[in-house]
Each structure stands twice: as C-alpha cells, then as structure tokens.
Amino acid sequence: MKRISAAGTLAGVVLSFGLSASPALAVPAPAGPDGPSVAPAPHVPGTPAGGAAPSAAAAAPPVSAGPSSAGLAEALRRDLGISLAEFNAAGEVGRRAAEAAPILQAQPGFVGISLDAGTIRVDGAGPELRAAVDNLNGAGPAIFVLVPPAAGIPSTPAPATGSPALQDPSPEGPALLAGNLDQLYQAYIRDVGARGLQAIAYTGGHFVIRTGSVNTAESVTPANQPGTAAAQPSAPGKMTPAQFVARYANVTLEKGAAVKTEGDLLGGQGYYADNLAICSAGFSGFNPAGLPVVLTAGHCAEDGLARHAAVEPPSWAPASGPGATTPQPLPPLSPLGAFGFSQFGGPGNSAATDGSVPGTDIAVIQDITPSVDPTPATSTWDNPTTPDPVKIVGTAAPFQGQDVCRSGRTSGWKCGTVDAVGIWMMPGAKSVPPNYDNDLRPVRAFDSSTVRSAGGDSGGPWISGNFAVGTHTGAESVNGVQTRAIAATLEDALTVIPGYQLELFLNKPALTSPGPGGTYQPGQAIGGQVPAAPASAVAAGSTVRITLHGKDPFEVPVDAAGNWTFTAPQGTDNLRFTAETVNGYSRSGAAGFEIEAAAPPAPPVSPAPPVSP
Secondary structure (H helix, E strand, C coil): CCCECCCCCECCEEEECCCCCCCCCCCCCCEECCEECCCCCCCCCCCCCCCCCCCHHHHCCCCCCCCCCCHHHHHHHHHCCCCHHHHHHHHHHHHHHHHHHHHHHCCCCEEEEEEECCEEEEEECCHHHHHHHHHHHCCCCCCEEEECCCCCCCCCCCCCCCCCCCCCCCCCCCCECCCCHHHHHHHHHHHCCCCCEEEEEEECCEEEEEECCCCCCCCCCCCCCCCCCCCCCCCCCCCCHHHHHCCECCEEEEECCEEEECCECCCCCCEEECCCEEECCCEEEECCCCCEEEEECHHHHCCCCCCEEEECCHHHCHHHCCCCCCCCCCCCCCEEEEEEEEEEEECCCECCCCCCCCEEEEEEEECCCCCEEEECEECCCCCCCCCCCEECCEECCCCECCEEEEEECCCEEEEEECCEEEEEEEECCCCCCCCCCCCEEEEEEEEECCCCCCCCCCCCEEEECCEEEEEEEEEEEECCEEEEEEEEEHHHHHCCCCCCEECCCCCCCEEEECCCCCEECCCCEEEEECCCCCCCCCCCCCEEEEEECCCCCEEEECCCCCEEEEECCCCCCCEEEEEEEEECCEECCCEEEEEEECCCCCCCCCCCCCCCC
16 A cells, blocks of 8 residues: 655555545645634534534544454454454355345245354244245255244234234233334334334344433333333323333343444544544445445435545554554645445435334445545555455345454454344434434444444444445444444445445456466367455356457356356467456456467378289
C-alpha cells in the first residue's frame, strides 16, 4: 500500500476494503486563521442532544497493540481457538447453508437454520422438509440435520389473529408458533409498537424479542421461563411485550441495553465523511455500469447529507498500534470518492411504524479517485504498511454458530461467533434523550457477544472464511462495557442496490495441459486451472476468457476445482493466446501462453513394388 504524504497527495493508495484502514474520502474543510473550520459534530446516539461532541481523546477507546505478526491465524487462535483451515472450512459450511436456505424456507414446517460443529441444523418438521433435507445431503455425509420442534410445541403455526384483549395468558399455555421473522416483526409493531424494541432475532431454535429501557422488559415470562414477569403499562389498544410474547410457544423476551451505531468523530479514522465523522470502509465493488465503488454503513452518510469521503492514513488509525496519532490541525486529506445511494433503516431512511418493512444499513461511495485502487480483501491489521489481507471470493448469509471475523479502523481485527440473526432497531439521526427510541430504524442484522468493536468501526467488513457476510452497524453496551456487536446482513443490503456487485479475488489462469515443453494438435483439449490460494475456493460462477491470436475472445466455464478447457483450433502454427479469469466485472488480469505445434506425422512409406522373377 502506498502511503499518503503529509501534504495529503496520493501516490497510488491501494485500499483493502473490509479494511477500516483503507478508508474513504472527504473534501478538506476550508482552513480558518486558527486551523481548519469544522462543522458542528453530528449527534451521536447515547450523548446528550445539543451537548458537546466527545473529544478525540474521549471518543476513542484506549489504544492497544495491534494484532500480532501472525495476523489472521493469530487472531483466530486468540478469539476462537481454531486454525485458519478450520475457519475456512466453517466459511464453506456457511456458504452451503446460504445456498440451501431458499430451498428450505419454501418448505412447509420450516422454522430456521443454525450452524453447529460443522453441521447445518434445520429446525422444523414435515415430510416436505424432510425430503428437502435428504435431497441436500444426497449421497454424501449428512451435513444437514433436521431437528423437530420441542415436545409440546405445535408443528403447524396457528393462523394469525388480531390483537387479543389485554388479559393474562391462558392457563392452558401459548397457542401460537412463530415461524417467520418478518411476520413476527409486523405483528409486534402492530400489537405493541416500536418504542423500546431493540431486536427480533432467531437463535437456538427459537425467536427472541429484545426490548430496552423504555419498556423495562422482563427477562422471563410465565409462558417461557420460570418465575413471574412484571406487567408493563401499554398504550391504549396495545399490549405489553410480555403479553405479546406469552401468545407464542417459541418466543422469549429479553431485556436489552443501550444500542448505538459506531460512527466516530475526529480522533479515530478509517475514512472521513466530510472531514467530520469517521467510519470504516467495508467492501470494494462495482456499480451496474462496472465502475468501482466502496460499500460501507448507511448511517455514516447521515441520512444522505454527507457528500465526500477522504482517506485516513493507516498510521493514524488506533488499530495500527500504540504509536498511532492524528496530526492537529488536520492536514489536507487525499480524496476517495463521493457518497451516492444510502439507506439506514426502512426505505428512504424511514423508522419503524405499523405496516413498515425492515430495511438495512448500507451506503455507496462512488466516483472513486483514479489513483485509489480498492481491492477485494479485508485487512487483518497485521501491519499498517504491508497488510496481510483476507481475500474475498463471494458472499454468504449469517447463521447462528457461524465463525466470523470483522475489521475496523479503531479496534482492528476481532473474531467470534454469530449468536442470532434477525431485525435490530438502531437509533437514527433524529433520536433524542433520554432513551433515544423515537427514531428507531429497523435493520436486518446479526449479532455476536464474542466479537469486540468500538466507535469508528462502523461500515467495516464482517467475513466468514473468504466470504463477505455483513458490514458493522453498531454495538450494545451496559455501563460502558460492550455486550454485543451488531452487523447489517450484506446479502439483504445488496437487494436495495440492484445491479451492484462485490469485487471478487481471482487468480490468473495457469496452463496444465499440455504441460511444460508440450505440443498441441488441432482438435486437442487445451486445459488449465485457476488456483484458489491464498483463498479457500475459486469464486463461484467464474469463467476463463480465451483470446486466440487474431480472433474474438470467448469464455469457457470454471468448475468447482478451478479446471477449465477449450478445443485447439485447426492450424499448423504455434498456438498463441491469452487467458483471464472473469466473474461479473471482476478480472484477474490476462496471462499469455504459446504452445508449439506438433510436427506433422510422417507420410506413410509405400511398400516397394514386387520384383518380377
């Protein structure tokens, strides 16, 4: 990675996106007589409205040493107790689960999916679901395991009903079985309301509703846990969270803590939004026209108000180590690009209301400066000047039990396990004290109590193996101590920006047949392989583009093992061609080959005419 000079000129910065260290750009604010002028800091949920923004020293956590020189492998041993090979294998299991999810979700009786010790747990029951699981396992090992509902829980959801009268649950027990996150979310917003709601998630074979300070939610309910839950006041015509949960046999209620997004102010870096807020870059990609973009968190765009992003030199980022400092006054920064589309919450940055749909947390940084080269990789913060990035070869959906790692410009590289997948309510830009729950944005997300994060990490990548899973959106904390990190689900985020695609890591094709020194004949199969290393797999759907000397290019498929082949054309000259791995707008760069033509076979020798006696 090229470094940014003190004057802010860029000599070819290579950004490892997913790397909070490889950030975006912002246009420097005009300098006043005493230094650069800075607009009022945007409100950060969790701080008093109208009060002073946290200082750099207060906003940034204590600086700690970056990851050891072992980089990714060391972080995996430290945070998860697994090897790099085991992490890559877990990413492959997650990919298989993501591919199977649409098939399983279409079957009657399906409830949810989670990962457990290398297997894919499918919660639900019914002959159609059993047949789908058997078909997915095929003749191979039974990686998909069907787990029926617990005893006493009906196997078929009861029909949806309107809001019942506000009364204690029936002594006969709950009558409903939740089977869909979206339906449960819509029912809760309709019957209880958005105030105080933090998340509706799926974990451990059941659904969890987490509520915050306004609702003073009970952690146990008569229908789901031992003990007695205190009743909460409800709005006219509404029920309390406890009354709502008591209707369901597979839904529990938990008390949550304060949740906030993790954009930061001056004092931590990654990229600067309009020289003010600091976030982390997520993944590099392409717009529908094939132009480069960077994907990050939507809330970093301040509901569409942010205009420009500027690169933060990696040496300024706290994740780079204890010597990281940001010069003051802030020197001119090297531009990265301009903010394009962004969404935080529902469509149009909308908050949760009755009838609303859950949304996401995604922003596009476009018009990338030509001297900046976003790359399909995530920084492990092993070394800020010579990073050891993890290559990205595709996307995967998150599942409970999945091993994941995330990268951010403040806390660096951290790993853990997914706890739950669901809909999180994140405080929006209009949130006001004391509870900051008047502008709750519904975001499809997942969480982890074992992954650490900090302010300024927002927008950074979450990965499983070599697969992109999400972008960092925020965290939950109790008395200043983080209890869980939260990430927006990337596959859901991509649905609101149709035509956009991730940039994928691709190796150049290698020629294997004929081997070194070999020759060819017309009609012979010419073949090779696209290597996967250092990634765990070749990006699915890749092709090799062949361009024969003087001919139009054509493409041949690449199989799961990376193999490709084409038929040699007719001719007697040496075969000269280039081969390039292609996947959408992603390219490997071309490799050139020349194969010598085989010598033509010697003409048959005619037998000598017989000699007359």
